[in-house]
Amino acid sequence: MQIGLLGKANVGKSTFFSAATETPVQIGDFPFTTIQPNVGIAYVSTTCACKHFKINHNNPLCVSGIRFIPIKLIDVAGLVPGAHEGKGLGNQFLDDARQADMLIHVVDISGSTDLQGQHVNVGSHDPREDIKFVEEEFDYWFKQILEREWQKLSKEIEKKSTKLADGITDRFSGLGVKVHEVHEILQSLGLLTKKPTEWNDSDITKFAQTLRKKIKPMLIAANKADLCKDLEITNEIHRNREIVNCSAETELLLKKAAKANLIDYIPGNEKFVINKNVDISSQQKDALNLVENVLSKLNSTGIQTALNSAVFRVLKLIVVFPVEDETKLSNKEGEVLPDAKLLSENATAKNLAETIHQDIAKGFLFAIDAKTKQRIGADHQLKNGDVIKIVSSLSRG
Structure with missing residues (x-):
């Protein structure tokens, strides 16, 4: 699963990438700060199957019953008008975008950067022009x-x-x-x-x-939404496009504060909790007060929402948990709910086997639904949240 991240200069694309992947990248105030595509691991989140079974388990990707599933995020370089003609880094841009299953277009929804990415007064540029030019570049x-x-x-x-x-x-x-x-x-x-x-x-x-539209679906990440006087423009865009309000800068600040153990914060949450055991300076307190203002306006920073919307709403993928022991919900090492797979919404039990190993799929006999305890066949269509054991005549490798 690869998602391409694109946008003109100074819209906060590299900040979005850093906030989503916790990968430090060069964030600059001029075009082509990103010359080569940065590639990092981001996570989409869903309800873990441990909630259904009302169990606790030790898995670093399950936080309070929220399961995080890794995806690859590509910070695509060099988008400018005329990219399809090779302008700017056009040829490289299109080649990098080619690899992505879908695209998140980071737009400065506050209208504080013009079409070339130069700073202008908030609200003086129409962000719909940015959306139009990106779609036209791909159409051309x-x-x-x-x-x-x-x-x-x-x-x-x-x-x-x-x-x-x-x-x-x-x-x-x-x-x-x-x-x-x-x-x-x-x-x-x-x-x-x-x-x-x-x-x-x-x-x-x-x-x-x-x-x-079919093979390169796009979601608009309406960045700097906290700077907008109102969010009427995103409601208008939402009538015929997928769009999520967000503030990448706020998410990056929260991630850094959480890493420094100043706060407890789960990505996607509407709130954070200040750690009582840590001394926070007045400057840090002021920064966190600003963060609270953004969260109260947008309900969340929107970064996790954008990633989740891209995978679950636009691509319509589901999450399935494969296990080797359907009674203990574990693998052979005893790890409970060790893995979570992203599959298409019409995926079958055989498709799940193929994601585990080709040999497992080749020797597929049947599968067991751990929730219902029923035996299911190769063509059985899976549902989001299913916990499945594959029984095969061939072992892995």
Whole structure:
């Protein structure tokens, strides 16, 4: 699971990355501070299965019944208008973005940076322009891929040496596009029966836009939301896009304070607790008072919410807990609920086996649902929060 983090200069993208991954990166006040993509581990959170079974267990990724699941976060470098033409670090930017399953676009929702990332007065820039230009960059990129060999593809289809969906899929093979996805889009746009030679510019543009939305879904992280007088603009954007209000700077401050043992804080929570056993300076107290103001306005810093929304709402993934002993809910070493897997919402028991080891999947006999104690087959569709034991004729390795 890889999520690409993108945004223009000075919107707080690197701060978001540091806050989400606790990985120190260069945070600068000028374009291209991030030259190479920073890669770190962030976590999405869900209710741990220990809550269902009402048990306690020692797992560093379970905190008070909240289970944290690692994902890879890529801080993509060099987004500027014209990236699809190679401007700025355009070619590298698109290559890095290619690797991501989805994208989080960090936007300065307070409107305090212009399109080039230069500082302006709060509210004097319309952040919807940033959203539009990023979506257009990807649309142009997809359109270029399609147009590059359009004449050649048209001839191949006329000669019946390839089918339309197959030919287009081949052109997007580097992005992991599936034939059935292309087929669905062609059908929805009424292009399945239209000859490529009859396609106009509008047809190619619509196809590129629809494909981009499907295979590179995007969530807007409305950063610096605490600086907004009101949040009406995010409500408006939310009508046709996934958007989460956040304050990366606040989350980073909380993570640093928690690491210094000044506070107890669980990412995603609306509150934090000051540690009574530690002396806090007046400067630190003032900073934490400002943090409380942000939390009261936004309900949380929004960073954890953005990550969770990306994985569970946009990508629609579920969490399944594989175990080797369904009665003790453990692995062979006795670790209780040792692992949590992210799977697609229509994943089966066999799909879970494949994520554990190919040999386990190859020798799949049946599985056991630890919650219901029932035996289930290979095609049984799993649900979020399931605890599953796989029984296989082949051992791992």
